[in-house]
Every structure is written in C-alpha cells, then in structure tokens.
Amino acid sequence: MLVSISTLVFTIALAVAVAAQKQTNVIFGYLPTWQADKAESVDLSKYTHITIAFAAPDENGALDMDSTDSVVKEWVGKISDANAKALVSLGGWAGSKHLSPIMKDKKKRDRLIDDMVQWVRTYGLDGWDIDFEYPGRQGDSCHPFDAAQDTPNFLQFLTDLRQQLGSEKLVTLATRFQPFDGAQGPMTDVSAFAPLVDYVNIMIYDFNGVWSETTGPNAPLDHAKGKGLQSSARSSVQTWVDAGIPESKVNAGLAFYGRTVTADIDDPESGDKGMYWPLRKVIPRGDSDDREEADPSCGGPEAFSGIWKYSNLRSEGVLDAPDSAASPWVRRFDNVTGTPWLFNTETKDFVSYDDPLSIGIKAQFAVSKGIAGVMVWPITNDYEGELLSAITEFI
Incomplete structure (x- = not known):
C-alpha cells in the first residue's frame, strides 16, 4: 500500500510538471x-x-x-x-x-x-x-x-x-x-x-x-x-x-545584454555591499558596437549607451566561458537577484548582465x-x- 501511495504521489507530481510545461x-x-x-x-x-x-x-x-x-x-x-x-x-x-x-x-x-x-x-x-x-x-x-x-x-x-x-x-x-x-x-x-x-x-x-x-x-x-x-x-x-x-x-x-556603469570602488571584495556600490554619473563605453550618439528621437548631447551585448561579452573575451571572466575582469554571482555581474579591476567598470x-x-x-x-x-x-x-x- 505504501508503494502504491508513493507511486500515486509521483504520478500526480509528474502530471503537474507536464501540465506546467505545456x-x-x-x-x-x-x-x-x-x-x-x-x-x-x-x-x-x-x-x-x-x-x-x-x-x-x-x-x-x-x-x-x-x-x-x-x-x-x-x-x-x-x-x-x-x-x-x-x-x-x-x-x-x-x-x-x-x-x-x-x-x-x-x-x-x-x-x-x-x-x-x-x-x-x-x-x-x-x-x-x-x-x-x-x-x-x-x-x-x-x-x-x-x-x-x-x-x-x-x-x-x-x-x-x-x-x-x-x-x-x-x-x-x-x-x-x-x-x-x-x-x-x-x-x-x-x-x-x-x-x-x-x-x-x-x-x-x-x-x-x-x-x-x-x-x-x-x-x-x-x-x-x-x-x-x-x-x-x-x-x-x-x-x-x-x-x-x-x-x-x-x-x-x-x-540578452547588460549595462555598464563605473563603480566608485577599488575592490569589489571589500566590505559587505555585494553588488551595490556608489557609482559615477557618467556612462562609460560598453562593447565595441557602442557609439557616442545623440538620442535618435529627441536629440541632445552625444553619449555612450553603456550596453554590452552578451554576444560581445563572449566574442570580445570579457567572458572566456559562460561562467568565467578573463583578467582584468572578475565575475561574481548574486544569489538574491539571481544575476551575474562583472567588475574591471583597472577601469572600475561594473556590468550587470x-x-x-x-x-x-x-x-x-x-x-x-x-x-x-x-x-x-x-x-x-x-x-x-x-x-x-x-x-x-x-x-
């Protein structure tokens, strides 16, 4: 009888999972x-x-x-x-x-x-x-x-x-x-x-x-x-x-992209701020496709977007694998938000992606x-x- 109940529970759980997937x-x-x-x-x-x-x-x-x-x-x-x-x-x-x-x-x-x-x-x-x-x-x-x-x-x-x-x-x-x-x-x-x-x-x-x-x-x-x-x-x-x-x-x-800001820190491992640090109010350049451009609709001063396409994080060598970064970048993963972030130890650029x-x-x-x-x-x-x-x- 215990086996039957276990089987029934498993069957119901499987049915629920399949229904959710459908x-x-x-x-x-x-x-x-x-x-x-x-x-x-x-x-x-x-x-x-x-x-x-x-x-x-x-x-x-x-x-x-x-x-x-x-x-x-x-x-x-x-x-x-x-x-x-x-x-x-x-x-x-x-x-x-x-x-x-x-x-x-x-x-x-x-x-x-x-x-x-x-x-x-x-x-x-x-x-x-x-x-x-x-x-x-x-x-x-x-x-x-x-x-x-x-x-x-x-x-x-x-x-x-x-x-x-x-x-x-x-x-x-x-x-x-x-x-x-x-x-x-x-x-x-x-x-x-x-x-x-x-x-x-x-x-x-x-x-x-x-x-x-x-x-x-x-x-x-x-x-x-x-x-x-x-x-x-x-x-x-x-x-x-x-x-x-x-x-x-x-x-x-x-x-399928991330955004770059410049963090006002020297060492992302110091303190207990995790991925939350003071930042500078100037947008740094993102990937190689990023250009200083005026707003296409409203005009105004030219500026970078700070965008890093995931494809360019990989192809330009920032990420040497999906889950690891190449120096001078370091990769961390924030378990609360479920997101990775990158920090460049030379430029202080911070990328959430x-x-x-x-x-x-x-x-x-x-x-x-x-x-x-x-x-x-x-x-x-x-x-x-x-x-x-x-x-x-x-x-």
Whole structure:
C-alpha cells in the first residue's frame, strides 16, 4: 500500500510538471531591423513568435512602408519558414514619439489602424505587437503624454484594432514592469485590456543603471530589500496578474545584454555591499558596437549607451566561458537577484548582465509560475545559442 501511495504521489507530481510545461510554451523574440544581418545565425525555429522591431507612425498616424519594406519582406518569410508566428512591433523607445497624440485623435487612430491592417495583408503578418512607451507616463524626454487620458485612449485604439483585425490575428503588447498609468499613477485594474490582447510582454530589465544611486542588477529575478530598485521579475509578473491580466497571457521579459556603469570602488571584495556600490554619473563605453550618439528621437548631447551585448561579452573575451571572466575582469554571482555581474579591476567598470545560468533561472520561474512563457530582447545578442538553449532547457 505504501508503494502504491508513493507511486500515486509521483504520478500526480509528474502530471503537474507536464501540465506546467505545456502551459508555459511561448518564446517570444524581438528582431531589431538595424541588427537583421546578425539574425542569420539565430535558430528561429526555437522561437514560437518573432516580431520585427520597429515600425513608427508619423504625426498623422501614417506608417512609412518604404523604410522597412525589404527587411519585413525578407524576415517574415524566414520566420514563417521556421514555423514561428511573424509580427511587426509598433513604436519602441524612439518610435513612440507620436503615439499619445495619435491615440487621442480618432482620425489619426483610424489612419494608423488602416495602415496596420494593410501591412498584415501586404506582408502576410500573423499580427502586431504594440510597444507604446509609455501610456500616461513620460517616455523619451521630448515625447508628449497625457497622464489622465493616454490609457483610456489606448484601450479604445486596441478595441478598434481588434475589431479590424478579427480574432484570428495576434495583438500583443510590450509593457514596462508596472501596469499602465492613469492620473494617479500605475493602475491597479487593467482587466479591460485582457480580452483584446493575446500576450503582454513585460520588459523586466533596465532596472538599475547610471540613473540609480548605486550599482545594481539590470534584470533581477528578485530584488534585495532596501537595495536598488525595489522591483523584480517576480514582483512585476505578480503586479500585472493582480491588475487583471491572466497568467496565460503574460510573458516575462529576458535581456540578452547588460549595462555598464563605473563603480566608485577599488575592490569589489571589500566590505559587505555585494553588488551595490556608489557609482559615477557618467556612462562609460560598453562593447565595441557602442557609439557616442545623440538620442535618435529627441536629440541632445552625444553619449555612450553603456550596453554590452552578451554576444560581445563572449566574442570580445570579457567572458572566456559562460561562467568565467578573463583578467582584468572578475565575475561574481548574486544569489538574491539571481544575476551575474562583472567588475574591471583597472577601469572600475561594473556590468550587470544575464548569462545562461540567470536566463535559465528566469525560465524556470516562468514555468513554476504557470505564465505563458518568456520574451527576449533582442534575439540578435545571443552567442552561439547559449542563452536560447538555457531557455529551451525548461520551455
């Protein structure tokens, strides 16, 4: 009898695990148009959805098809051949400049929707991803926003878009770690959006950087109490679920890159600060692709981004293996946040990033939470499939 009970318990546990794996099956990737050539080495077949980023409307709501025509045509075909769903992303950081004024003007909304429907027909898209940065909140510094009306206007836009596209086409959202803003800040009820969209891709990264008081994790699974931004992948997912988005429609965002700051320390092993140290308010250069550039939307002084692509951490020899760094860099892993970090003993540069271990931990979290899956920004930053393999080990 004891054997039978043990067998029953094991069978139930196995069934639960299998059910969770079946429920968590989305790997949603973003392919930036300006890095399309680097996607040639990506195994697209391991993704369930790939969205080409970005299409940006002008001030009248019109989409310029000519500027991205060849890239969209080529990659929709390749994505479809890999048996993944092919979408295009609207907006993005720079491309959201006109979205708030468009959303409040019915004529402009209708023009944008008409163009989006036409793109679906012309390119054979499986749907659209909307990356509005951000409804009711300042995105890029020169972008207008309406704290009180952006979110209801956005809801109306999605209602009209869904009506035009029908239920057979996908509508997905890229969102910040908190729900959309209203006049009083992040809303606690966004359930009206749930029936209109297929997935909500939460951008659970860029949590700490040069704008912070100290160094800290770019994309933590959990946050350290009282240190860095008090939010994480776990809390972000729960916040959106509590606000009315079903777990079956939530994808946890994964960053295939890291951010660099200069720490104001000499020895990362001294004291008990862990990965949290005073920093200098100047962004150092990241990888070899990083350039001093002005903001593409708002202009201003030229500056580095501080971005280190995971692919360049590996190819440029900072990491001589996924879990070890080459001198003068040292690698450490923070068990609270579930993220690795690097420190250059000569330049004092501090890099918070994700590697196969931390990506796998977050993929495991997605499965255990029973959400739809994960989202990747961007698919072109992987190195020989190391990060993607860490995801597919669990999803």
